[in-house]
Amino acid sequence: MELVEAIILSVLAASTPLLIAATGELVTERSGVLNLGVEGMMIVGAACGFAGAWLTGSIFIGALFGIVAGTMMSLFFALMALGLAVNQVATGLALTILGVGLSGLIGAGFVGERITPAVHLSIPGLTDIPLVGRVLFGEDAFVYFSIALLVGVWWFLYRTRAGLILRACGDNHVSAHALGYPVLRIRTLAVMFGGACAGLAGAYLPLAYTPFFIPGMTAGRGWIALALVVFSSWRPGRLVVGAYLFGAVTILQLHAQGWGVGIPSQFMSALPYLATIVVLVLLSRARSGGSTAPAALGTVFVPDR
Amino acid sequence: MRKSLLALAATLLLAGSIGAASAADKLKVGFIYLGPIGDLGWTYQHDLARQALVKELGDKIETTYLENVPEGPDAERSIEQLVRAGNKLIFTTSFGYMDPTLKVAKKYPNVHFEHATGYKRNPNMSTYSARWYQGRYIQGLIAAKMSKSGVLGYIGSFPIPEVVSGINATMLAAQTINPNIKVKIIWANTWFDPGKEADAAKALIDQGADVIMQHTDSPAAMQIASERGKLAFGQDSEMIKFGPKTQLTSILDTWGSYYIERVKAELAGTWKSEDSWGGLDSHMFAMAPYTNMPDEVKKLAEDAQAAITAGKLHPFKCPIVGQDGKPVECKGGEHLDDGQILGMNFYVKGIDDKLPGK
Numbered sequence A: 001m002e003l004v005e006a007i008i009l010s011v012l013a014a015s016t017p018l019l020i021a022a023t024g025e026l027v028t029e030r031s032g033v034l035n036l037g038v039e040g041m042m043i044v045g046a047a048c049g050f051a052g053a054w055l056t057g058s059i060f061i062g063a064l065f066g067i068v069a070g071t072m073m074s075l076f077f078a079l080m081a082l083g084l085a086v087n088q089v090a091t092g093l094a095l096t097i098l099g100v101g102l103s104g105l106i107g108a109g110f111v112g113e114r115i116t117p118a119v120h121l122s123i124p125g126l127t128d129i130p131l132v133g134r135v136l137f138g139e140d141a142f143v144y145f146s147i148a149l150l151v152g153v154w155w156f157l158y159r160t161r162a163g164l165i166l167r168a169c170g171d172n173h174v175s176a177h178a179l180g181y182p183v184l185r186i187r188t189l190a191v192m193f194g195g196a197c198a199g200l201a202g203a204y205l206p207l208a209y210t211p212f213f214i215p216g217m218t219a220g221r222g223w224i225a226l227a228l229v230v231f232s233s234w235r236p237g238r239l240v241v242g243a244y245l246f247g248a249v250t251i252l253q254l255h256a257q258g259w260g261v262g263i264p265s266q267f268m269s270a271l272p273y274l275a276t277i278v279v280l281v282l283l284s285r286a287r288s289g290g291s292t293a294p295a296a297l298g299t300v301f302v303p304d305r
Numbered sequence B: 001m002r003k004s005l006l007a008l009a010a011t012l013l014l015a016g017s018i019g020a021a022s023a024a025d026k027l028k029v030g031f032i033y034l035g036p037i038g039d040l041g042w043t044y045q046h047d048l049a050r051q052a053l054v055k056e057l058g059d060k061i062e063t064t065y066l067e068n069v070p071e072g073p074d075a076e077r078s079i080e081q082l083v084r085a086g087n088k089l090i091f092t093t094s095f096g097y098m099d100p101t102l103k104v105a106k107k108y109p110n111v112h113f114e115h116a117t118g119y120k121r122n123p124n125m126s127t128y129s130a131r132w133y134q135g136r137y138i139q140g141l142i143a144a145k146m147s148k149s150g151v152l153g154y155i156g157s158f159p160i161p162e163v164v165s166g167i168n169a170t171m172l173a174a175q176t177i178n179p180n181i182k183v184k185i186i187w188a189n190t191w192f193d194p195g196k197e198a199d200a201a202k203a204l205i206d207q208g209a210d211v212i213m214q215h216t217d218s219p220a221a222m223q224i225a226s227e228r229g230k231l232a233f234g235q236d237s238e239m240i241k242f243g244p245k246t247q248l249t250s251i252l253d254t255w256g257s258y259y260i261e262r263v264k265a266e267l268a269g270t271w272k273s274e275d276s277w278g279g280l281d282s283h284m285f286a287m288a289p290y291t292n293m294p295d296e297v298k299k300l301a302e303d304a305q306a307a308i309t310a311g312k313l314h315p316f317k318c319p320i321v322g323q324d325g326k327p328v329e330c331k332g333g334e335h336l337d338d339g340q341i342l343g344m345n346f347y348v349k350g351i352d353d354k355l356p357g358k
Helices: A002-030 A038-056 A059-083 A088-110 A133-137 A141-159 A161-171 A173-178 A183-209 A221-231 A236-259 A265-286 B002-022 B042-057 B073-084 B095-107 B132-146 B161-177 B194-206 B220-227 B256-268 B295-309 B338-342
Strands: B027-032 B061-066 B089-092 B112-116 B125-130 B151-156 B182-187 B211-214 B231-236 B247-253 B275-278 B285-287
Touching (some): A002 A133, A002 A141, A002 A161, A002 A236, A038 A059, A059 A088, A059 A183, A141 A183, A173 A183, A183 A221, A221 A265, A236 A265, A265 B182, B042 B231, B042 B256, B061 B073, B073 B089, B132 B231, B132 B247, B151 B161, B161 B182, B161 B338, B194 B211, B220 B231
Parallel strands (some): B125 B275, B151 B182, B151 B211, B211 B231, B231 B247
């Protein structure tokens, strides 16, 4: 029983950065902008988040540093891809390369330093309940926030007028523009939201997951977040399934290796990717509606005045 | 206008590189690094060695390094860049630079190359590596003494001979203390992913391991062991900062004396192509102080270290029994020969796991 609880705890920790980053990118893409720079924004968020926490001693301020850093990176993207209408794919890739270099520079002075990681919730009585206690009442704030964030985004996209307008920009920017909506301004805000989430997701790594900073510590998690958005067919509900499934298979394959299940480890390492793709594709097939990609995703929009 | 600006920039760049070349009364020594110098592991240790080199021979040499050079075609360009900048001795510090280094070496016969951990050589290209399995043997002794549960946790990077020989050396040593010792092995299939290394450490501890050993590069596993109140060994570098009450010892890559020796040879004009595979006796690697253990265990470790250094104890002393229960052919007389260790692709008896790909 204790082992099951331990596994669930590890899964939640491993899935949270993916969920936060992917939620942000989902909003960005729903507005019609493809920002491939998630990995770059995340790693800068990690470096700045650690710097903030180390300088002030506060995990909360560290997280804020991460959010601000991610937002600044995304503003640079918005300036190029929306302001100057540069190709979004190229700009996003450039943002990742820039981020990797920049984070090394920012973090250089902090390598080898340690901080006290984010505290875990502890409610006497509740946290001690066997099996579910620590899972429901013993996590760090990032885990609870990531779930609240996803619910908030779902509510915004499907239950508010602003969300409808944002989706309209993503599906047909010409019509949205003709109706008088400021397409570029809305998209800029969506890009900034994506950047803030990526920065926070990056900051989660040195603030809670592995409390130190090392260049390159995101190790490709930004790319996985991007893939999750596509395979969830741009729906928040499926995104949460995808993120936790990916985390779960990642952790379970490690345990399976420890138990000595005779499957080659190389295959086991590939399993999270395979399982997530298969399940999300099946989910998309099971419900009619076909592809739900925002119709204007990745296309350049220059308003005629 | 744009064209003339470009031309100006090109001229300045050219002037810069010529300026650098004319300052070269000193011997220029170049380094190619895989990671950032701040990785706290593999590349960090190579750069510490470079700094030691500068400290020792700084008045006679000038060093340059390129960090974050990916293995592959990019490496070839970077190595050639160092040649063009006038470097006469170039250290390429990762296995994956083997073919690019060889290619550039053949193109520039007057420049000398030193490639770490590879096996291809040329009249102007040496190779060097360390017998880390000796350190793993000492760790195995300590681990078996310190483990209360009798279960060790081992995080591997890739199932390549270097890592497999480390696991075997660990277990052969551990079995001399506790014949029933168990090891749980998790392959991360990466050298560097702090999050995944932490997850692997958590999984091993959750499954009952109480001493964690790793062959991946970040201090994440050390930190998890520290958080959970278990014990662990560092890797490549001193990691005691991440687990003051956790680290038992760490295999430290100490390339400094080798680099100084090779550069001295180059300065004296006696450099020639060699294959150096140094052990504890050659200072190619060292053991971090033995900490967080009783004096009796510390003495055991120190004695083993002395015996290995003196050549009295060989981790792969025959007979070695494979997982199938059959003894392994003993090509080196008293112990396995270097070729068998460098190509090791089997587990020894007592490891109840399957080697991936077997």
